[in-house]
Amino acid sequence: MPTRVNRRWLIAKPLDGRVSEANFRWTKSTVPRVAEGQFLVHNRWLSVDPTQVLLLRRGNPPGSAAPVGEVPWSLAVSEVVESRHPSFSPGDIVHGEMAWEDYTLTDGTGFNPAFKVPDGVPLNWAAGALGLTGLVAYFGVHDVARTKPGETFVISGAAGGVGSIASQLAKIYGLRVIGIAGSPAKCDWLVREAGVDAAINYHEEDVGKRLTELSPEGIDIFFDTVGGPSLELALDRLRPGGRVVLCGMTSQYLAESPLPGPANLVQLIMVNGRMEGFLGRDFLPRRTEAFEAMLPLLRSGRLKSKEDVLVGLREAPKGLARLLSGENVGKQLLQMDEPPES
Numbered sequence: 001m002p003t004r005v006n007r008r009w010l011i012a013k014p015l016d017g018r019v020s021e022a023n024f025r026w027t028k029s030t031v032p033r034v035a036e037g038q039f040l041v042h043n044r045w046l047s048v049d050p051t052q053v054l055l056l057r058r059g060n061p062p063g064s065a066a067p068v069g070e071v072p073w074s075l076a077v078s079e080v081v082e083s084r085h086p087s088f089s090p091g092d093i094v095h096g097e098m099a100w101e102d103y104t105l106t107d108g109t110g111f112n113p114a115f116k117v118p119d120g121v122p123l124n125w126a127a128g129a130l131g132l133t134g135l136v137a138y139f140g141v142h143d144v145a146r147t148k149p150g151e152t153f154v155i156s157g158a159a160g161g162v163g164s165i166a167s168q169l170a171k172i173y174g175l176r177v178i179g180i181a182g183s184p185a186k187c188d189w190l191v192r193e194a195g196v197d198a199a200i201n202y203h204e205e206d207v208g209k210r211l212t213e214l215s216p217e218g219i220d221i222f223f224d225t226v227g228g229p230s231l232e233l234a235l236d237r238l239r240p241g242g243r244v245v246l247c248g249m250t251s252q253y254l255a256e257s258p259l260p261g262p263a264n265l266v267q268l269i270m271v272n273g274r275m276e277g278f279l280g281r282d283f284l285p286r287r288t289e290a291f292e293a294m295l296p297l298l299r300s301g302r303l304k305s306k307e308d309v310l311v312g313l314r315e316a317p318k319g320l321a322r323l324l325s326g327e328n329v330g331k332q333l334l335q336m337d338e339p340p341e342s
């Protein structure tokens with residue numbers, strides 16, 4: 001039987017204000033043996049996430065050394081090929097914490113424990129719209145924002161992975177949705193395809209002025225996926241009982257020094273407002289609820305899974321860089337190519 005080769009990226013040096021292929025090193029190794037309580041997966045789709053930048057930069061947990069020499073962590077959808085674990089069998093499709101490599105050995109535990117993907121779910125959806133990205137959008141809109149029909153919902157990073165799902169869900173639930181995004185193509189997609197009410201290109205337009213024009217009575221919810229100046233602008237326009245959902249801070253993940261926070265937090269007091277951060281992984285035990293709500297919407301085409309797909313493990317660093325340059329439109333995914341046998 002031929003020996004399986006495990007192609008993998010290793011972290012060559014910590015990220016220093018940018019992400020490029022020079023931060024990583026391409027290697028090959030042999031596939032590890034499976035011990036009791038472990039299973040081996042063949043990675044099929046990698047989810048490329050800005051959070052990876054944060055962990056590569058600061059180490060995991062935050063403050064520890066950047067993990068030079070290690071394989072970069074990645075959420076992935078993978079097929080179990082060998083198992084000595086009681087809950088996972090060969091042929092199972094799982095979502096979990098894997099790595100930038102063809103084969104990952106795991107016990108299924110971690111910050112985002114592995115779970116079996118229900119039968120019939122397309123693997124790209126399992127990695128994106130129904131992966132952690134989709135769960136964050138779903139529970140952020142439902143449980144954290146606690147949206148009500150008729151409310152005004154403003155979202156940053158609106159054409160990104162989380163943003164594209166959250167803005168469509170808010171629209172489906174009867175809210176008025178204004179998306180903030182970084183290019184004409186993204187704004188065009190938001191209005192024409194995702195069906196949001198308006199989109200603001202923050203590179204070319206005065207976001208504060210446009211928010212006031214589009215919503216003179218203020219906003220009820222600000223769903224923030226990027227952090228930075230739009231948070232302050234949204235706080236200034238928050239209506240009584242308004243909510244700010246802190247989902248992500250992509251604009252800060254590569255910052256050399258701490259960035260200034262919003263100077264107008266007093267607005268939260270004045271409107272009896274609420275600002276809340278949340279971790280999608282805490283909602284993993286409720287993923288069936290999100291699957292049951294979103295799968296029919298995806299199947300009917302009412303909810304669109306906007307994906308930006310790179311093909312081949314070699315492209316992984318490029319995928320990460322695209323998130324920071326804003327090149328990705330929709331969820332950045334990487335479809336794995338077939339590993340060689342030798």
Ligand SMILES: NC(=O)c1ccc[n+]([C@@H]2O[C@H](COP(=O)([O-])OP(=O)(O)OC[C@H]3O[C@@H](n4cnc5c(N)ncnc54)[C@H](OP(=O)(O)O)[C@@H]3O)[C@@H](O)[C@H]2O)c1
Pocket residue numbers: 048049050051132133136157158159160161162163180181182183186225226228246247248249250251252278279280281322323324325326327328329330331332
């Ligand atoms: N809370 C949780 O559990 C959880 C889970 C998953 C993800 N997240 C967070 O959610 C956020 C979105 O993740 P995603 O996977 O959906 O990524 P994404 O939004 O698809 O990709 C990143 C986008 O951020 C924008 N961006 C990048 N650098 C920026 C900068 N300096 N200033 C402003 N915008 C910038 C770009 O969009 P534009 O071109 O529009 O600027 C880029 O396309 C991330 O911060 C991530 O860490 C949180």
